[in-house]
Amino acid sequence: GQNIDQPTEMTATEGAIVQINCTYQTSGFNGLFWYQQHAGEAPTFLSYNVLDGLEEKGRFSSFLSRSKGYSYLLLKELQMKDSASYLCAAMDSNYQLIWGAGTKLIIKP
Amino acid sequence: GAVVSQHPSRVICKSGTSVKIECRSLDFQATTMFWYRQFPKKSLMLMATSNEGSKATYEQGVEKDKFLINHASLTLSTLTVTSAHPEDSSFYICSAGTGGDRISPLHFGNGTRLTVT
Numbered sequence: 001g002q003n004i005d006q007p008t009e010m011t012a013t014e015g016a017i018v019q020i021n022c023t024y025q026t027s028g029f030n031g032l033f034w035y036q037q038h039a040g041e042a043p044t045f046l047s048y049n050v051l052d053g054l055e056e057k058g059r060f061s062s063f064l065s066r067s068k069g070y071s072y073l074l075l076k077e078l079q080m081k082d083s084a085s086y087l088c089a090a091m092d093s094n095y096q097l098i099w100g101a102g103t104k105l106i107i108k109p
Numbered sequence: 110g111a112v113v114s115q116h117p118s119r120v121i122c123k124s125g126t127s128v129k130i131e132c133r134s135l136d137f138q139a140t141t142m143f144w145y146r147q148f149p150k151k152s153l154m155l156m157a158t159s160n161e162g163s164k165a166t167y168e169q170g171v172e173k174d175k176f177l178i179n180h181a182s183l184t185l186s187t188l189t190v191t192s193a194h195p196e197d198s199s200f201y202i203c204s205a206g207t208g209g210d211r212i213s214p215l216h217f218g219n220g221t222r223l224t225v226t
């Protein structure tokens with residue numbers, strides 16, 4: 001079956017770096033998305049990876065290893081406003097998104 | 110960037126009534142729209158995929174007669190929760206894609222918090 005695994009919750013300190021991991025199993029693969037979702041709001045797009053390697057976008061970077069079925073989202077210089085849930089979603093061969101349950105990131109001063 | 114507007118943001122209704130939720134793409138044409146439901150601390154659950162001018166494709170376990178979807182134009186899709194019951198209380202989110210690029214990121218509406226009393 002198709003499956004996405006990511007930690008339920010993580011805690012980090014303001015100004016620090018945190019890495020949120022995601023492993024996936026899908027029927028075919030057309031890329032891996034990361035979304036940010038603040039409580040009570042809809043998700044917003046952060047990144048898309050389809051090739052192996054690291055994509056950097058400001059304070060956020062996303063990494064993909066297709067052979068390992070693994071991705072991570074790296075957040076640097078954490079700010080309080082980064083407190084949110086981070087959703088990992090893999091796109092299968094039918095272009096359907098398979099969503100993870102999200103990782104709730106708590107930032108402490 | 111692409112903007113998706115969802116209305117209303119919150120609605121409270123009595124059991125047995127119907128509620129309509131609108132999802133509009135404001136600055137692009139959305140050939141495909143997706144309707145999700147999200148329970149607290151859970152991930153998004155895809156309910157159905159609607160394509161402009163054709164019938165929606167419902168996910169397994171989703172009652173199509175209860176959750177009516179209409180995608181009458183390239184900028185508007187509606188979800189009607191018919192004969193709502195308390196168990197239908199949830200956060201409903203729509204998203205849209207242009208369809209021209211099947212791998213394009215989804216643009217989400219701000220969601221509708223439905224409470225059925």
